[in-house]
Amino acid sequence: MKEATRKKLIGLLVFTALTTALSGCNGAGDKTGEENSSQITVGIAQDLEDSLDPHKAEAAATREVLFNVFEGLYKPNCDGELIPAVAEDYACSEDGLTYTFTLRENVKFHNGNTVTAEDVISSIKACADTSEGTPLIPAFSNITSIEKAGDRTVVIMLAERDPDFLSYIASVKAAITPAGQTDADTNPIGTGPYRYVSRSVQENIVMEKFDAYWGKAAYIENVTFKVCADADSLVMNLNGGAVDMMAHLPVSQAQQLSEEFTILEGTMNLVQGLYLNHDFEPFTDERVRQALCYAVNKDEILDIVSDGKGEQLGSSMFPNFRKYYLPELNDTYSYDPEKAKELLAEAGYEGRLSFTITVPSNYPQHVDTAQILAEQLKEVGVTVKIEQVEWNTWLSSVYSERQYEATVVGVDASNLTASAMLSRFCSDADNNFINYNNAEYDAAYEAAQLEINDEAQTQLYQECEIILAESAANVYIQDLAEMVALSDEFTGYEFYPLYVQDISKIRPAENS
Amino acid sequence: MKYAGKKLLSMLVTLLAVSFLVFLAFDLIPGDPALAQLGTNATPERLESLREEMGLNEPFLVRYFKWIGAFCTGDLGTSYSYHISVGDMISEKLPISICMTLMAFAMVLLISIPLGILSAKHEGGRLDTIICTLNQVLMSVPPFFSGILITLLFGIILKWFTPGGFVSYDENFGAFLGYLFFPALSIAIPKAAMSVKMLRSALVTELEKDYPRTAYSRGNTPNQVMYSHVLKNGLIPVLTFFGMALTDILTGSIIAEQVFAIPGLGRILLTSIMNRDYPVVQAIILLMAFVVIVVNFLVDLLYQKLDPRITVE
Amino acid sequence: MKKQSVTFWIGAGLAGVILLFLVIGCFWTPYDPEAMDASMKLAAPSLAHPMGCDPFGRDVLSRIMDGGTITLLVAAGTVLLGAGLGILIGAVTGYFGGIADTIFMRIADALLAFPSVLLALVVIALLGTGEVNVVLSLGISFAPSFARVVRGEFLRSRSLGYVQAARLAGASPVRILFVHILPNIRPVLISALLIGFNNAVLSEAALSYLGIGVQPPKASLGSMLAESQTYLFAAPSLCIFPGAVLILLVLGFGLMGDGLRTGRK
16 A cells, blocks of 8 residues: 555656656746846737738738837827827817828937938828728828928818817828838838837737837837737647737636736727618618617626626727717617517517528637527527628628628727717718618718817717617627736736737836 | 659649649639728729739639749749738748658657557557557547647646747747647647558558468568568558558648647648638648649659559559 | 457447437437526536536537537538449449549549648638538548549459359449449448548548538537637536547447458458
8 A cells, every 4th residue: 555655656756857857948948037028929819911001901900019010190098098109299270171290300210210291291191092992091081282391390281170180190000101112011110119020921920129219118128929810729828828918818718817817807999789781671670670689688698708797888889988988878778588579579570580690700709699699589589590701701791792681790999089980870881881871860970070069079979879779770789808818927018998909018027 | 664654644634633623613712802802991993903903804714824824933923911922921831831741740650660560460469459449549539639638738737848839940940840749749649540550450461471471481580570571561552551641641730730829831721711812822722732642653653663563554 | 250340349339329329419408409508607517417518508418419410410421422422433433444534533633632621621611611511521522532442442343253244144334333343342331431431520520620610509529629629727528528429439430440341351
């Protein structure tokens, strides 16, 4: 008996010795201690399958990374305010049609050149070019002229007043790049706190601290954005120590991370919902749409998808928009399957409504939500089929061609203006992918656009949100919980109300 | 020589057929690559000018011949989504896939030949039974699942490697090979199990023939009989299988790359399929098929060298 | 001889038990395999749920019984399609030879040059996802290897005495192919079918892992196994049970094939 135990123990010891020896030699190549503390590896869920030219980059995932390389004349800060960047100040004329930007002195591009008024003019012009239809930034079709008025002064004239103009100027898309650059697709040169070094397809994007940055320098010397495309193996990769930081984690994954990670909680700043195609016969009936709203149990969805985390929504606006956001709209339809059945019966669809939810397969949260919706709608006699499609298929058949019945997706805002969320529901909007057509809404939105007084305008935008909620434009669900895992070795992560990762604020934790 | 010539000709025909099939298949896939590239930015004008620029408006055969012509001169086109040359993209990733495939293949050989011999030598014995049972079990595990189990055991519990901590070959070649060890192992295990089985049965068949008995009667030891007589003949039928194993290793690498987060050709292939990045997909598929065809060709040649009785049918 | 049949019967026993379990699943499952229950999310195995619950609070046992049926259907469909096409092409080309033989075998060579998962990937990219397309894609990619095996057998058989006798007796080619030769190559066919079945189960699992197999809310053993990776730490039971059922099923069929092959010798 004793003998056996001893043998076992020795076996165990030999085994542990072997493992430590092996892991020891492995550890050396893996992390080289203090001198390397100013290196961070940030996981990104998908490669930037996109142009690296900020003016052309379309995917939110690309903009989120390029935010560290590029700046516009202004840029947003973590409170959602617009702060001067390449410009140090601006003045707007009384009528709101003339913007005069004063450039900051001696702002350097990553190639060492100083930013000139010409660079600014060519960058804005690239985004406002109408020769191929809608310009890259649609709102810039409003620009009538961009002129140089002195070495450090640029004047932009608008055709119509646009209170959101500065927000567009501050987006990554309107970044300032060197005039006459021809290889912008593959060699991004900006003015941001980090300089682009290299990329390797499906592997990583490497950046280093830009020493001649005009503003507060970044803390960490080297940043590697590592592509971690497979959501299923993500938890293992994080726990294995290959990645120091990862944003947009589903709650279920964040919960399985080891104690070496701090989990920061926020919201994703998007409106997740069951978006309905209003050209699909049953959904033209408001009662059917309302029935769907009553039939959906948001509590259960949040419980299953994200352990109750996240923010329930009732209209196309999320909480980080603060002044525009109306929390009470969430109560427009409280869970009531009986009421749902009644409404369906009234509309003549009792027990015979069936439709397909087309959902992009690369977003596990949306796929999960679609599955739960299908199950909940079964309760009120609605048959739902789920069709998973690739993101590109989704973009072409759902978003562009509008050939779908319903879809679960998250709609985000490309900048912090109310119109970024609301303009798409105007009946004639290019991106009105749900074919929403409501004269009352169109009128309310137009009135809001024309309003000069900020308070009155906010109220009009809120009016729009109320119309969306009451006409059950879509089945609004939630602003998804955003989980950021940050290794204990780092601190200083800041949530933005936009889809960006600001690495320049992250610094090594003091105790390490 | 006539044999080699005929095989070479049939190889070229197969190559051409494969390239045509690949091109045809991707031409039939629904979805517009120009639209995919523009995404939400698409306007009719921009779409049309991009289609023109990408050459999508030309007739099918013209595009095929242009493509295959360019392919032969080494011009693999430009990736729709990354805007970089497909040739550069592939050549950067090629070493990863080559190393992993070779490692896995070496493992298959290193594991299966000794075990196959051991098993055949002890046919019917306890060792043989253990090896055979283990084989059957290992062949029944889906390849990605064995990869997950390996990650769990060696990566998370034992910490012998960092899951997801892939190091590029130009950064640190040693660490690069070190990281590839376990993925290669996960690919090799099922193939090795199958090879052991094949080799064992081939050797057992040979051992039952007359010539080993003659060799024994001339005073050879069992080892001498095995290594200088039976093994050579026993390996011939298994050779074809080793050739096929290489094909399966290529498939296996697509899955292993996914499990172990390795940015190799398989990963690029998968994402490119999802992004409708046709130039990349076509180039990689064609490349993989070429490798398989050329390997089969070499196996055929080797076959004849080992067993001169094989001639043109 | 005796030992081989032991192998066969162990395999048959294993496969039989699992098949029985899955066939019951066609008619009865303890719970509705798609019914969700937030409070039972990722619940550990208990008396009420012997295999625990998945992230949606669905009963894993019920899902395995249900998903296993889909796995079986997909595998059977694949083998039927692959073997059907393969036998037809292999029989005709092997028996008649000539131009058709050369052309078909070149095409088969071309198709064999694609690793089967890769070929399936291309077909699915072409047709879209879903069980039927999985069957189609795997069936097509399996057909050439069946065709090769069958062709070899027919090539060998056509000069044999009984075939020549049948020909002299005036039997039509169709009759010779399918009534005379086919039953005689049965042993080779059966083991090819068993191997094909196993490959189909494993390939379906691989496709599910790559996200292009059976689509939720439906499940197959392979897709359940693939999904379990995310919850490896929080709920290991999610991968253990479907994994065990799948491995035992494949193992059972593998042993049966093995027993048949060595038993024949």
